[in-house]
Amino acid sequence: MSDASRLICFNKPYGVLSQFTPEGRWRGLKDFIDVPGVYVAGRLDADSEGLLLLTNDGQLQARISDPRHKMEKTYWVQVEGEPDDAALAALCAGVTLNDGPTRPARAQRIPVPAQLWERDPPVRFRQSIPTSWLELVIREGRNRQVRRMTAAVGFPTLRLIRAAIGPYALEGLAPGNWRG
The missing domain is CATH 3.30.70.1560 (Alpha-L RNA-binding motif)
Structure with a gap:
């Protein structure tokens, strides 16, 4: 795999957690995204839907998720x-x-x-x-x-x-x- 920065735009369905591992009645991202080395940049509740960003770039992840930005x-x-x-x-x-x-x-x-x-x-x-x-x-x-x-x-x-x-x-x- 290259060291290139990667950004994934995912339309998170209702009932999916903003993490790869499922918990209880909620599904995890691993059911949808099979890309190693990417992490969620900002969270979205399981009962919310829509855009969730994932990246392998720590600086980009901080820029997206840190409220100071x-x-x-x-x-x-x-x-x-x-x-x-x-x-x-x-x-x-x-x-x-x-x-x-x-x-x-x-x-x-x-x-x-x-x-x-x-x-x-x-x-x-x-x-x-x-x-x-x-x-x-x-x-x-x-x-x-x-x-x-x-x-x-x-x-x-x-x-x-x-x-x-x-x-x-x-x-x-x-x-x-x-x-x-």
């Missing part, structure tokens, strides 16, 4: 309810969570993402409560931060998909597939 992370968030302008303004200003205030974010309502795939299992559906989609861009990565932010403004997250990390994006990558 403030690399933007873009999420598509399906929430329960229909956030109003006040909720979006609160997200943009930064909300206070139990571990302190978040940095200001960019938040906007979006239509259902065009390239969206079905989730297995499907998101719970309640006929009496509408859902809507937001695009949320943050520059930090606290534990379950996006979910806690939307809950703090009164709109719980039902589905969370990371669409991009800095210049790296899903760009039509199907769940369970990778490129790089």
Whole structure:
């Protein structure tokens, strides 16, 4: 194998951990990626989907995952309810969570993402409560931060998909597939 730096973009499905080894009911990355010497750069919860980056380059891994570098992370968030302008303004200003205030974010309502795939299992559906989609861009990565932010403004997250990390994006990558 060459010493060349390698970066893998992986569309992590729901129910897969950000590690190679499975645990309990969750699958591991080894079910999808058989590339020696690469490591996850930043985490994504098992119940979240979307872009996960892996690399064999320690400096690149630090640049991607270290909050000091403030690399933007873009999420598509399906929430329960229909956030109003006040909720979006609160997200943009930064909300206070139990571990302190978040940095200001960019938040906007979006239509259902065009390239969206079905989730297995499907998101719970309640006929009496509408859902809507937001695009949320943050520059930090606290534990379950996006979910806690939307809950703090009164709109719980039902589905969370990371669409991009800095210049790296899903760009039509199907769940369970990778490129790089």
